[in-house]
Amino acid sequence: MNVLNLVHAFFGDGAHWHGYDGIPTRLAEHIGYSLEALLIAAVIGLPVGLVTGHYGRGGNALALIATAGRALPSFGLLVLMVLWIGLGLLPVMIPLVVLAVPPILVTTYEAVRTVDPSPVDAARGMGMSEARVLFRVEVPVALPLILSGLRTAAVQIISTATIAAYVGLGGLGRYIIDGLYQRDYEKVVGGAALVAGLALVTLLLFWAAARVTVSRGVRRST
Amino acid sequence: MIRIDAVTKRYDDGTVAVDRLSLEIPDHAITVLVGPSGCGKTTTLRMINRMVEPTEGSILLDGADIRQQPVNSLRRSMGYVIQNAGLFQHRTILDNIATVPRLLGWTKQKARGRAAELMARVGLDASLAKRYPYQLSGGQQQRVGVARALAADPPVLLMDEPFSAVDPVVRKGLQDELLRIQDELGKTIVFVTHDIDEAIKLGTMVAVLREGGRLAQFAPPAELLSAPADAFVEDFLGADRGIRRLSFFPSDALELATAPLVPLDADADRLAAAADAPYLLVTDADGRPLGWAEPGAPLDRDRLLDHGRPFRPGTDSLRTALDGAVLSPTGWAVAVDGDGRAVGVVSQQAVGEAIRAAHGRAGAEAKAAR
Numbered sequence: 001m002n003v004l005n006l007v008h009a010f011f012g013d014g015a016h017w018h019g020y021d022g023i024p025t026r027l028a029e030h031i032g033y034s035l036e037a038l039l040i041a042a043v044i045g046l047p048v049g050l051v052t053g054h055y056g057r058g059g060n061a062l063a064l065i066a067t068a069g070r071a072l073p074s075f076g077l078l079v080l081m082v083l084w085i086g087l088g089l090l091p092v093m094i095p096l097v098v099l100a101v102p103p104i105l106v107t108t109y110e111a112v113r114t115v116d117p118s119p120v121d122a123a124r125g126m127g128m129s130e131a132r133v134l135f136r137v138e139v140p141v142a143l144p145l146i147l148s149g150l151r152t153a154a155v156q157i158i159s160t161a162t163i164a165a166y167v168g169l170g171g172l173g174r175y176i177i178d179g180l181y182q183r184d185y186e187k188v189v190g191g192a193a194l195v196a197g198l199a200l201v202t203l204l205l206f207w208a209a210a211r212v213t214v215s216r217g218v219r220r221s222t
Numbered sequence: 223m224i225r226i227d228a229v230t231k232r233y234d235d236g237t238v239a240v241d242r243l244s245l246e247i248p249d250h251a252i253t254v255l256v257g258p259s260g261c262g263k264t265t266t267l268r269m270i271n272r273m274v275e276p277t278e279g280s281i282l283l284d285g286a287d288i289r290q291q292p293v294n295s296l297r298r299s300m301g302y303v304i305q306n307a308g309l310f311q312h313r314t315i316l317d318n319i320a321t322v323p324r325l326l327g328w329t330k331q332k333a334r335g336r337a338a339e340l341m342a343r344v345g346l347d348a349s350l351a352k353r354y355p356y357q358l359s360g361g362q363q364q365r366v367g368v369a370r371a372l373a374a375d376p377p378v379l380l381m382d383e384p385f386s387a388v389d390p391v392v393r394k395g396l397q398d399e400l401l402r403i404q405d406e407l408g409k410t411i412v413f414v415t416h417d418i419d420e421a422i423k424l425g426t427m428v429a430v431l432r433e434g435g436r437l438a439q440f441a442p443p444a445e446l447l448s449a450p451a452d453a454f455v456e457d458f459l460g461a462d463r464g465i466r467r468l469s470f471f472p473s474d475a476l477e478l479a480t481a482p483l484v485p486l487d488a489d490a491d492r493l494a495a496a497a498d499a500p501y502l503l504v505t506d507a508d509g510r511p512l513g514w515a516e517p518g519a520p521l522d523r524d525r526l527l528d529h530g531r532p533f534r535p536g537t538d539s540l541r542t543a544l545d546g547a548v549l550s551p552t553g554w555a556v557a558v559d560g561d562g563r564a565v566g567v568v569s570q571q572a573v574g575e576a577i578r579a580a581h582g583r584a585g586a587e588a589k590a591a592r
Contacts, residue, residue, distance in 0.1 A: 118304060119310050119311070122370075126297060126370075127294040127295065129294060217313065
């Protein structure tokens with residue numbers, strides 16, 4: 001039986017579309033975990049990246065944090081957190097946030113730091129406050145890169161959020177883990193396909209967000 | 223008036239960018255700060271809008287220390303133009319120009335209306351209003367930079383090497399445009415450049431700075447050329463300052479010879495009257511110069527010598543007249559009126575005499591001024 005047949009069988013089975021283990025429920029759970037993790041990571045990563053990028057300082061410290069964050073295996077961190085804190089949503093959120101902060105932080109820092117200095121100098125010389133310089137001059141130009149950092153983080157979160165199922169939570173990881181235990185490969189492949197599909201939809205959403213928010217003058221000149 | 227009073231800028235590592243500099247920058251005139259790199263000219267400019275704070279000394283604007291008012295309101299009262307224009311790439315041309323009025327709290331509509339006026343003033347076509355900076359040439363971007371600086375009608379304009387990054391032809395156009403705008407608006411302009419020719423062309427007053435941020439000379443350009451304060455200034459002015467100084471002498475005192483002017487269809491009597499001239503300047507029926515001919519030979523339109531570039535007495539300087547005479551194959555320059563009709567010719571010797579006379583007058587004036 002090839003993979004396409006498995007996918008077809010999974011999605012064709014009406015039982016997979018209802019109830020607490022149905023696709024809509026699991027998908028909603030997965031999106032919920034992912035959004036929450038992305039939101040927390042953005043709340044941490046964006047301000048720090050914006051401020052350090054604006055003043056052009058702290059790059060070495062950021063690189064260190066980022067490397068450390070990327071070096072931590074999410075699954076290992078999850079197990080540690082469960083042993084330490086116990087079961088629940090928090091031990092799942094921690095590895096997801098640790099995973100997502102580095103790309104957001106480092107990309108935002110680089111995006112703001114590398115904005116052409118001459119418009120920034122002109123803006124200051126015309127009497128803009130530092131906050132205005134950051135939000136009216138630097139961020140609009142840095143936006144494509146900042147969005148790409150968020151996009152990377154979002155896709156990594158979506159694929160990694162499957163680990164929530166290991167500690168008894170829901171999400172699309174449920175299908176993969178339960179399927180593996182039950183040797184139900186239809187379920188495993190179906191879950192994996194859903195995760196991949198969700199990641200693709202996320203890419204599409206970020207592309208659309210960039211179309212809407214990035215000025216034509218920036219899109220065309222970079 | 224902007225008064226720079228014994229200002230020193232010393233950085234933490236001990237380098238001195240500006241050293242006890244004092245300057246009185248006159249109102250409604252262009253004051254140029256010029257010097258080699260590392261002479262502190264940009265630092266001096268940036269101290270006027272407090273982008274750099276002086277270590278010692280003070281800067282007074284109309285008698286009040288510039289540190290007395292909030293830094294951002296000071297900056298909004300001074301137009302600021304930088305090299306490469308520094309436009310905001312995410313904003314349209316119109317919104318770039320409207321930046322300072324918007325900062326001052328004007329409505330969007332009023333600010334854009336003002337921006338549209340300024341586009342016309344700096345010679346930008348209205349069709350560019352909705353474009354983005356990347357769609358404009360370097361010269362057009364720099365015009366936008368000037369318009370943006372003028373948008374809130376500030377009394378003071380600070381310009382930091384604004385025309386250095388564009389090619390020489392565009393630069394000349396921008397310089398002429400700046401002089402034209404200045405004639406209309408009469409701003410107090412402080413202009414930084416490393417190009418002494420630009421300084422001499424634009425400056426009402428020119429401050430020459432030397433390495434280490436010390437003032438070498440502060441004088442009107444003609445005086446700079448005729449009486450450089452020391453060997454550094456003389457060296458910085460370059461080899462041909464004598465020739466360049468002629469730009470400041472008018473050509474209206476030149477005695478024009480009219481006898482050598484003959485129309486192409488001149489009759490024998492007319493030619494005989496001009497027989498004593500070493501060369502004849504042949505003109506067309508409207509009196510426009512066609513070229514030079516040897517006296518005595520029959521006038522043949524196809525065998526005339528090129529008449530070179532003519533000058534306009536009164537409008538052009540002695541430098542242009544001399545240049546015309548030097549370039550002319552006969553050694554005579556052609557003078558024309560506003561419509562391009564020949565009004566006379568003048569020899570190199572006559573230009574030379576006019577130069578000596580002008581030097582004499584300038585010397586007497588300088589003595590009287592002292």
